[in-house]
Amino acid sequence: MIINSSRKWVPLSPSFFKRPTLQVAQNLLGTYLLHESKEGRSIGKIVETEAYLADDPACHAFGGPTPRNQPMFGPPGRAYVYFIYGMYHCFNVVTHQQGVGEAVLIRALEPIEGIELMQKRRKKKTAQPFKIHELCNGPAKLVIAMGILKSHNHHPLLKAPLWLAKSTKKIPSQNIGKGSRIGIQKAADLHYRFYLIDNHFVSRKNK
DNA sequence: AAACGGATGGGCT
DNA sequence: GCCCATCCGTTTG
Numbered sequence: 001m002i003i004n005s006s007r008k009w010v011p012l013s014p015s016f017f018k019r020p021t022l023q024v025a026q027n028l029l030g031t032y033l034l035h036e037s038k039e040g041r042s043i044g045k046i047v048e049t050e051a052y053l054a055d056d057p058a059c060h061a062f063g064g065p066t067p068r069n070q071p072m073f074g075p076p077g078r079a080y081v082y083f084i085y086g087m088y089h090c091f092n093v094v095t096h097q098q099g100v101g102e103a104v105l106i107r108a109l110e111p112i113e114g115i116e117l118m119q120k121r122r123k124k125k126t127a128q129p130f131k132i133h134e135l136c137n138g139p140a141k142l143v144i145a146m147g148i149l150k151s152h153n154h155h156p157l158l159k160a161p162l163w164l165a166k167s168t169k170k171i172p173s174q175n176i177g178k179g180s181r182i183g184i185q186k187a188a189d190l191h192y193r194f195y196l197i198d199n200h201f202v203s204r205k206n207k
Numbered sequence: 208a209a210a211c212g213g214a215t216g217g218g219c220t
Numbered sequence: 221g222c223c224c225a226t227c228c229g230t231t232t233g
Contacts, residue, residue, distance in 0.1 A: 050225070052225075058225070059225090060225080063219090066218080066219075067218085068217085068218060068219090082217095082218095082225085083216080083217060083218090084217090084224060084225070084226065085214085085215070085216085085224065085226050085227080086214070086215030086216040086217075086224090086226095087214070087215055087216075087226080087227085088226055088227075090225060090226085092225090105225055107225085138226070138227070139225070139226075140225095140226050140227065141226085141227075181225070182225075182226095183224085183225055183226070184224095184225055185223095185224095
C-alpha cells in the first residue's frame with residue numbers, strides 16, 4: 001500500500017481567508033501547510049494558531065500601515081513573515097479583508113511528511129535524543145523546520161511552493177482549546193489562541 | 208517544573 | 221533607545 005505520497009492535497013480556496021479572523025484562526029486547525037523546496041517536500045498539520053485583529057493593541061497593524069506590516073493590509077490568503085528577537089522569523093496567514101490589517105500566527109505543527117528534512121534544517125538546535133514533538137512546537141521552530149524564509153513574505157498560500165491544503169476531517173468545536181496568547185504584554189486578557197485539545201504537538205497547554 | 212537570562216538585530220517613537 | 225507574537229541552556233526549588 002502506498003503511503004502519504006498518493007494522497008490528494010486540495011488547496012484552500014481564496015474565500016476561506018475572507019472571513020472574520022477569529023473564525024479563520026479556528027478553521028485553520030487541522031489544515032496542512034506544505035512547502036515544496038529544492039531540498040524536498042515538507043508537510044505539517046496546523047495544531048495551534050493565534051488571531052491578531054485590527055482593533056487589538058497586540059497586533060502589528062494596530063497603529064496603521066508601516067513598511068513591515070504591509071502584507072497584513074494586502075489580500076487575504078497571503079503570507080506575512082516577520083523578523084523577531086534578532087534571529088527568528090514568524091509565519092502568519094493574512095485574513096478577513098484587504099485594507100483592514102489582520103492575520104493569524106501559526107504557532108505549532110504536527111510533522112506529517114519530510115521529517116528528516118525538518119530535522120536537518122533544525123539540526124543544530126534539536127535536542128538529543130531527538131524528539132519529534134519538539135520539531136515544530138513553536139512559531140520560530142516551525143519556520144526553520146519548514147524552510148520558510150523572509151522571501152516568502154507576500155506569497156499567496158494557494159499554490160506551490162508554499163501553500164495550505166484542506167483538512168481531511170471536520171474539527172468539532174469541543175476539540176478546540178482557547179486561551180491567552182503567548183509572549184505578549186498588550187491585550188493579554190484576550191483569548192485569541194486556539195489549539196487542538198490533546199494534540200501532542202501544541203507548544204503549550206493552558207494553565 | 209518553573210524561572211531566568213543571553214543571544215542578536217530590525218522596527219518604530 | 222527601547223521594544224519585541226522566541227528559543228535554549230542553566231539554575232533553582
